[in-house]
Amino acid sequence: MLSLKLPANERLQFLAGQYLDILLKDQKPRSFSLANAPHDDEFLELHIRNITGGAFTHHVFEVMKERDILRFKGPLGTFFLREDSDKPIIFVASGTGFAPIKAIIEHALYIGVKRPMHFYWGARKLADLYMLDKARHWEASGIKFTPVLSDALPEDAWQGRTGFVHQAVLDDYSDLSPYEVYTCGAPVVVEAAHRDFTAQRGLPNEAFFSDAFTFAPKN
Ligand SMILES: Cc1cc2nc3c(=O)[nH]c(=O)nc-3n(C[C@H](O)[C@H](O)[C@H](O)COP(=O)(O)OP(=O)(O)OC[C@H]3O[C@@H](n4cnc5c(N)ncnc54)[C@H](O)[C@@H]3O)c2cc1C
Structure with missing residues (x-):
């Protein structure tokens, strides 16, 4: 689990279930879903699986340190609860x-x-x-x-x-x-x-x- 903190006084407005694109220098973005709900947004929570040969996930598990800075784009995606439905x-x-x-x-x-x-x-x-x-x-x-x-x-x-x-x-x-x-x-x-x-x-x-x-x- 990776917790991200936004710069002071900044808030990300998102819908539960949306994702972020982590921006890396000279590489395609890597997508990760937000695991926290909007009402609980002091930290942005990501759950990252360590992929064999994965450039970014290897970096997260082996190189990254507390307080390192990450750039991202988001929120993105349409995977969120349809609240106007009453279906189970x-x-x-x-x-x-x-x-x-x-x-x-x-x-x-x-x-x-x-x-x-x-x-x-x-x-x-x-x-x-x-x-x-x-x-x-x-x-x-x-x-x-x-x-x-x-x-x-x-x-x-x-x-x-x-x-x-x-x-x-x-x-x-x-x-x-x-x-x-x-x-x-x-x-x-x-x-x-x-x-x-x-x-x-x-x-x-x-x-x-x-x-x-x-x-x-x-x-
Ligand atoms: C909308 C969305 C949300 C996501 N959310 C999460 C999340 O919450 N948690 C999570 O753990 N992952 C999530 N992912 C998956 C994650 O974005 C990818 O696994 C990402 O590529 C990992 O980056 P990496 O740099 O570690 O690995 P990469 O460097 O991108 O690749 C890892 C390995 O896979 C191989 N590879 C690359 N492309 C392919 C391919 N097409 N077929 C087979 N092998 C290939 C590479 O050669 C390398 O060995 C999400 C993806 C999407 C699209």
Whole structure:
């Protein structure tokens, strides 16, 4: 997790779920979702996965120091809660796709959204569900939570759901036509969710919202 502080007296106006483009010298920008909700904006919170061979994420994990300065553009994107709808919501995150969904759920709780919400969080192994306690904590506020691991390690001693996260949704819901679905993270998960939820479960195309965490284009 990376916390950014804006210069004194500056505030970023954003919608929960939007992202920033981090600007790097002589390189294409790198996109990262804001993981905090707008009501809680003393710091901007980013959840960064360390990518093998990734220029920027390597810099964050290995080189960056406290109080270093980053430049960014934003807020960007259309992955935010449609507040004029009263449909029940299914959230599907893979890995650090948790970040914008955390922002949206914290925002929804803050403004008192009463729509039923079910949050699925998929990852390979237990350690990849890096804020499991927070997600479990939301259950007390009525948000159903289903963690799903695809490659749990023996030492994880995982007793929960296994397989692909979008498959868990397909297994649990035979009809998605009355729902809205918000999906975020690995492009393969976002694509599979969109394809199968619309083709096999009757989810209207316009009720599917997503951000696919694609790599920055090569320079
Ligand atoms: C809207 C949006 C929001 C995002 N939010 C987050 C977030 O909250 N958290 C998060 O962890 N990530 C997020 N991402 C993903 C993140 O922006 C990328 O992973 C980014 O490229 C990482 O930068 P890097 O410099 O570390 O890696 P890069 O230098 O960009 O690339 C990493 C590695 O991938 C390889 N690579 C590059 N392009 C491709 C390709 N097309 N196919 C296969 N391999 C390739 C490179 O050779 C390199 O080895 C988001 C992406 C988008 C589009």
